[in-house]
Amino acid sequence: MTVSEIRQQFFDFFERKGHAIVPSAPLVIKNDPTLLFTNAGMNQFKDYFLGNESAPVKRIANSQKCLRVSGKHNDLEEVGVDTYHHTLFEMLGNWSFGDYFKKEAIEWAWELLTEVYKLNPQDLYVTVFEGDETDKVPMDSESNELWAKLIDPSHILLASKKDNFWEMGDTGPCGPCTEIHVDLRSTEEKSNIPGASLVNNDHPQVIEIWNLVFMQFNRKANGSLEPLPATHVDTGMGLERLAMALQGKQSNYDTDLFQALIQHMEKLAGKGYGKSEPTDIALRVIADHIRAIAFSIADGQLPANNGAGYVIRRILRRAVRYGYQTLELKEPFLFTLIPVLVEQMGHPYKELVSQENLITKVIREEELSFFRTLEQGIKRMDLLMEATRGQHNNTLEGTAVFELYDTYGFPLDLIQLIGREHGFSVDEAGFNQELTKQKERSRAATGIETDDWQQVNEENPTEFIGYDVIQCDTTIIRYRKVTQKQREFYQLVLSQTPFYAESGGQVGDTGWLIDSQGNKTRIFDVKKENNLIVHLCESLPASLGETLSAQIELNRRINIQKNHSATHLLHHALRTVLGTHVEQKGSLVSPDYLRFDFSHFAKVTEEEMEQVISLMEQQISANIPLNEKRNTPISEAQSMGAMALFGEKYGDLVRVIQFGESIELCGGTHVKSTGEIGLIHIQSEAAVAAGIRRIEVISGQAAETYFKQESALMTEVRTMFKNPKDVLKSIQDLMDQNQGLGKEIEALIKERNKGIKRDLESKLEEINGIPCVCQEVSIDTNSVKDILFQLKGQYPSFVGIIGNIDGDKCGLSVIISDDLVASKLWNATQWIREVAPMIQGGGGGQPFFATAGGKNSNGIKSALSALKNKL
RNA sequence: GGGGAUGUAGCUCAGUUGGCUAGAGCGCUUGACUGGCAGUCAAGAGGUCGUCGGUUCGAGCCCGAUCUUCUCCA
Known part of the structure; x- marks a missing residue:
C-alpha cells in the first residue's frame, strides 16, 4: 500500500x-x-x-x-x-x-x-x-x-x-x-x-x-x-x-515517501544507504529537511535571519552541513532534490508544483550564501588555531569558539571536526556556558506574562462591523493584563467593534473608547489572536460594565484604505506587465506607505516600472467603483477569477474585493472607488531574497506631500541657477567647473608650497653641524607637513622646526631625519610636548615627526627658540 | 524582539595603545621589451574610510545616534 x-x-x-x-x-x-x-x-x-x-x-x-x-x-x-x-x-x-x-x-x-x-x-x-x-x-x-x-x-x-x-x-x-x-x-x-x-x-x-x-x-x-x-x-x-x-x-x-529522495542523494554523492551509520544519518537528515524547507517556501515562508524564516534557514543549513561534512559535497546540492520531491508529493500538495521554480531558486541561493559563510568561518578558524597553538593544552577556548559560532555562524560540530584534524580540542563546557547566557538574555528580553481573562459581560464574541461603520456602541466582554518588558497594558475583547485588527498585511486601527461622561481611553493597536479581535490600551476604561462608544481614528484609516486599494492595483499591474508568475509573497499596508513583496526573477526595469505606474494611474483616473462581495462561497469566488494566496488559510465563505480586472480574496478595508486613491509614487524597488522583489509605494496625502516638496525643491534649484533653460546642464557645468577649480587650487597650493619650500631652504642653517630649518610661516598645517616630508626626503641628515599661523589657530611641527633619531635618540614627540603649553595647546606624534596645535600664536617665537636649543 | 559582528580603491581585503603625507593583491589605463598571442618590466588613474553628530592640537581608529549586510538566540 x-x-x-x-x-x-x-x-x-x-x-x-x-x-x-x-x-x-x-x-x-x-x-x-x-x-x-x-x-x-x-x-x-x-x-x-x-x-x-x-x-x-x-x-x-x-x-x-x-x-x-x-x-x-x-x-x-x-x-x-x-x-x-x-x-x-x-x-x-x-x-x-x-x-x-x-x-x-x-x-x-x-x-x-x-x-x-x-x-x-x-x-x-x-x-x-x-x-x-x-x-x-x-x-x-x-x-x-x-x-x-x-x-x-x-x-x-x-x-x-x-x-x-x-x-x-x-x-x-x-x-x-x-x-x-x-x-x-x-x-x-x-x-x-x-x-x-x-x-x-x-x-x-x-x-x-x-x-x-x-x-x-x-x-x-x-x-x-x-x-x-x-x-x-x-x-x-x-x-x-x-x-x-x-x-x-x-x-x-x-517507505516509498523517502526512498526516492535518498536514492537521488546516493547517486549524487556516490555513497550507498545502509553501509555506514554516519552516511545513513546524513542521507536521512537531507531527505527529511528538504521536505520541510520546500513546503515552507511554497507556503510563503522564505529563509531569513529572524522569526519563522530563521527556523527555515537553520534547517537548511543543517542539511547542507551534513552534505558538506559527511557526504563531502562541496557545492550546492539541495536544490537538485526539488524535482524528485515534486514528483513524489506534488499530487496532494499542488503548491509544490506551482512554486517549483521559486523554491529551487531560493534554496540554491541560500546554499551559496551558506557556503560563503563557511569559507569565512574556515579562515577565522585558522586564525583561532594559530593563536591557540601551544597554549591551554591545545584546547580552543569556549568564549572564542562561541564567538566563531555566534557572530560568524560557523557550526560547532564543524569547529570540532576541523579542530580534531589539527590536534585541537574544544572547551565545550565553556561554549555551553556562553550559549546559556545568550539564551537567558533573549528570554529576559521577550518575557511576556498574561493574567487570566476577567469576564465582564456574558455576550457573544467580537463581531467586526468596521467595513460599514467607523463608530459604534459596544461593551467590554472580557479583559486581561499583559506585562511585557516591564511595560503593562491591557487587552480588551468587545461585543462589537469598528476597529480593524492587524491582518493580511493591513495594520490595526487606532482610536478611542468613550464613556457617557466623555472620558476617552486610547486604543493604540488592535491584533488578532487566532480569530479573536483584541484591542490594546494602556489603562482600563473607568467603568468597565457600561456601554461605550468605540471610534476609530478616521484620517489614519482613510490613508490605510488608499494604500490597501493601491496594493491591489499594483498587484494586478505587476501581473499584467511582468507576467502571471508574479505572486504576492508579503505585504504591509500602513497609513504612511505600502510595501509589496512578490516573486519575480529579475530587477524590474525602468520601462516596466513606467508601464506599471501608468496602468495604475489609468485605473485610478477611471475611478472604478469597489465591488465587494461578502460571504461568497470560495468556489464561486474562484470561478470569478479571484486571486488566492499560497500559504493563506481561507474559510468556506470568503470576501471578494474587485476593482475592474483586479479581483482578490481579501478581508481588508478599501476605498469606495479607485479615484479616492489620488496620486501614487513608487519610492523604491529592490531585492529581498532570491527571486523575491520588493516595491514601496506612497499614495494619497503622502504622495501629494511628496510631489509638493519635490516641486518646491525644484523651484528653489531653478531660482539658484537664475531659471536656466536646461537645469541639468547647468548643474553638470557647475560640477565640471567645480572639479576643475579643485584641481587648479590643488596645483596652486603645490606651486605655492614649492615657493615656500625654496624660501625655507634658502634659510637653511647649520647648528652644531646639523642642517636645520627653523621658521615661522602662515600656511595650513597640512602644507607644513607636506613640505617637511619633502625636505626630509632631500637631506639625509636634517631637522625641521616650523611654526605656522592658520586663521585663529596656530601650530608647531618638528621633523627629525631617521639617522638623528637613531644616533642621538632625539624624540620629536617629547620635544613638541615640552613646548606645546607655550601656545596653549597639546600635541604628539612619532619620534621623527610630531605636531602640536594651540590658540596662542604669540608663543610661537619662544617655542621655536626653545626647540632650536635642543640641537 | 535581544546580543554580537560588519561597512576603507571597480573586486577581495590590511591598517597594532588615535599621530610612519590612507596601503596590498587582482582588475583598469599608458608605455617599453618580444615577429603576434601569452607574458615580463615600468609608470599612472582610481578613495566624502556607510551617514550624521561629538571628544581631541590631531579621528579610518575613541564616544553617541542612524542605516546596510552577516550571524546567533527567542
Whole structure:
C-alpha cells in the first residue's frame, strides 16, 4: 500500500463516519503569537476549543502538514539520527467538537487499524492516563474500560501525566489522552522481550502511532483545572510512521515517501544507504529537511535571519552541513532534490508544483550564501588555531569558539571536526556556558506574562462591523493584563467593534473608547489572536460594565484604505506587465506607505516600472467603483477569477474585493472607488531574497506631500541657477567647473608650497653641524607637513622646526631625519610636548615627526627658540 | 524582539595603545621589451574610510545616534 493510498483510506473511513474532510492548513501561522508553524493537526481548530468561535460542523477529518523543530516531542538535532523523528510530517486526524467522545473515538480507531489497515491486534498496545495527585485528576477509567472490551488487558498500560495528559500550552484546554503503539519487531525478538516493556522507551520499532486526546478541562493561569462546558476529541496519527508499519519496513525512511529522495542523494554523492551509520544519518537528515524547507517556501515562508524564516534557514543549513561534512559535497546540492520531491508529493500538495521554480531558486541561493559563510568561518578558524597553538593544552577556548559560532555562524560540530584534524580540542563546557547566557538574555528580553481573562459581560464574541461603520456602541466582554518588558497594558475583547485588527498585511486601527461622561481611553493597536479581535490600551476604561462608544481614528484609516486599494492595483499591474508568475509573497499596508513583496526573477526595469505606474494611474483616473462581495462561497469566488494566496488559510465563505480586472480574496478595508486613491509614487524597488522583489509605494496625502516638496525643491534649484533653460546642464557645468577649480587650487597650493619650500631652504642653517630649518610661516598645517616630508626626503641628515599661523589657530611641527633619531635618540614627540603649553595647546606624534596645535600664536617665537636649543 | 559582528580603491581585503603625507593583491589605463598571442618590466588613474553628530592640537581608529549586510538566540 503506497502512502497516497493510506491517506485516501483514512479519508474514506471517516467520511463514512459522518466527518467532513478538509484540506491541510498552511504551514505558516499568521494570527497566533505563541506559534511560528503549524505543529499539530489541531492548530487550525484552536478557536473551536477555546470557545472563541463555534465549529461549523461537529466532525472533521484531514491530513495536516506539520513542522516541529523544538519542544518536548522533538529536537532538530535529533532528526535523522534515529529513524522515526521528522521536522515536517503529515498528521492524520479526526475531530469531534462537542459531539462524540471517548467511546466512538476509541472504537473507530480500533476498527480502522485492525479492519481497514489490517494491523495484527497482537502487535498493538495502548496506554491510558493513570491519574495525577497534584492536579487532583483521577485515572481515565472510562477509556480503560472501553479498551478492555477490544484488546487483551495485558496490552493496556497505564501512563503518567508526562506521557498521557495533553495540554495546549501553559493555560487553556487540556485533558487525558490514550495512545496506540505498534510493535514491529520480528517474531523472534517479540518472544525474547515482551513488547509491553518497550512502549514509550524510544525503541525504533516499538512506536506510538496514534494519540487520541480527550479535552475536558481548562487550565487557568494559577495552575488549577476547571471542567470545560463541552468536551472535544482531537486525534493525531503520524502518516510516516503508519506507512512504515503498513509497508512492513524497519524505518520511516524505507517507505516509498523517502526512498526516492535518498536514492537521488546516493547517486549524487556516490555513497550507498545502509553501509555506514554516519552516511545513513546524513542521507536521512537531507531527505527529511528538504521536505520541510520546500513546503515552507511554497507556503510563503522564505529563509531569513529572524522569526519563522530563521527556523527555515537553520534547517537548511543543517542539511547542507551534513552534505558538506559527511557526504563531502562541496557545492550546492539541495536544490537538485526539488524535482524528485515534486514528483513524489506534488499530487496532494499542488503548491509544490506551482512554486517549483521559486523554491529551487531560493534554496540554491541560500546554499551559496551558506557556503560563503563557511569559507569565512574556515579562515577565522585558522586564525583561532594559530593563536591557540601551544597554549591551554591545545584546547580552543569556549568564549572564542562561541564567538566563531555566534557572530560568524560557523557550526560547532564543524569547529570540532576541523579542530580534531589539527590536534585541537574544544572547551565545550565553556561554549555551553556562553550559549546559556545568550539564551537567558533573549528570554529576559521577550518575557511576556498574561493574567487570566476577567469576564465582564456574558455576550457573544467580537463581531467586526468596521467595513460599514467607523463608530459604534459596544461593551467590554472580557479583559486581561499583559506585562511585557516591564511595560503593562491591557487587552480588551468587545461585543462589537469598528476597529480593524492587524491582518493580511493591513495594520490595526487606532482610536478611542468613550464613556457617557466623555472620558476617552486610547486604543493604540488592535491584533488578532487566532480569530479573536483584541484591542490594546494602556489603562482600563473607568467603568468597565457600561456601554461605550468605540471610534476609530478616521484620517489614519482613510490613508490605510488608499494604500490597501493601491496594493491591489499594483498587484494586478505587476501581473499584467511582468507576467502571471508574479505572486504576492508579503505585504504591509500602513497609513504612511505600502510595501509589496512578490516573486519575480529579475530587477524590474525602468520601462516596466513606467508601464506599471501608468496602468495604475489609468485605473485610478477611471475611478472604478469597489465591488465587494461578502460571504461568497470560495468556489464561486474562484470561478470569478479571484486571486488566492499560497500559504493563506481561507474559510468556506470568503470576501471578494474587485476593482475592474483586479479581483482578490481579501478581508481588508478599501476605498469606495479607485479615484479616492489620488496620486501614487513608487519610492523604491529592490531585492529581498532570491527571486523575491520588493516595491514601496506612497499614495494619497503622502504622495501629494511628496510631489509638493519635490516641486518646491525644484523651484528653489531653478531660482539658484537664475531659471536656466536646461537645469541639468547647468548643474553638470557647475560640477565640471567645480572639479576643475579643485584641481587648479590643488596645483596652486603645490606651486605655492614649492615657493615656500625654496624660501625655507634658502634659510637653511647649520647648528652644531646639523642642517636645520627653523621658521615661522602662515600656511595650513597640512602644507607644513607636506613640505617637511619633502625636505626630509632631500637631506639625509636634517631637522625641521616650523611654526605656522592658520586663521585663529596656530601650530608647531618638528621633523627629525631617521639617522638623528637613531644616533642621538632625539624624540620629536617629547620635544613638541615640552613646548606645546607655550601656545596653549597639546600635541604628539612619532619620534621623527610630531605636531602640536594651540590658540596662542604669540608663543610661537619662544617655542621655536626653545626647540632650536635642543640641537 | 535581544546580543554580537560588519561597512576603507571597480573586486577581495590590511591598517597594532588615535599621530610612519590612507596601503596590498587582482582588475583598469599608458608605455617599453618580444615577429603576434601569452607574458615580463615600468609608470599612472582610481578613495566624502556607510551617514550624521561629538571628544581631541590631531579621528579610518575613541564616544553617541542612524542605516546596510552577516550571524546567533527567542
